[in-house]
Amino acid sequence: MKPETLNFFDKVYEVARRIPYGRVTSYGAIAKYLGAPRSARMVGYAMNNSHDKDVPAHRVVNRKGLLTGKHHFDGTNLMQQLLESEGVTVVENQIQDLEKIFWNPTF
DNA sequence: CATCTGACGCGGA
């Protein structure tokens, strides 16, 4: 693993940890904030490693607000439960009113 | 060393 890559991953975790309670963000937003808007996929890839970190991966979804990563959680709909537990409305693996609860890292 | 895949995003039809 190259040092630069570790830095990139570390940045992802750092940003993800900054996500406020009851708020969510997208992979692309984080990637863009890191200066790599084309590496949105890498953000999700990094999230896989975040399993061992204290990173709220359930607060990170794709641009459409779809819980694409719910399949990677222990339970089938564990991710949805966590979000709803924070007051986020989720229907059919999709976050409702995404624009309202969306959190921009740059903010 | 070559090839495929993947927690994504955007442009075009």
Next chain:
DNA sequence: CTCCGCGCCAGAT
């Protein structure tokens, strides 16, 4: 507004 296809980067096989 919805559906299809291409582009990007890094890790894994």
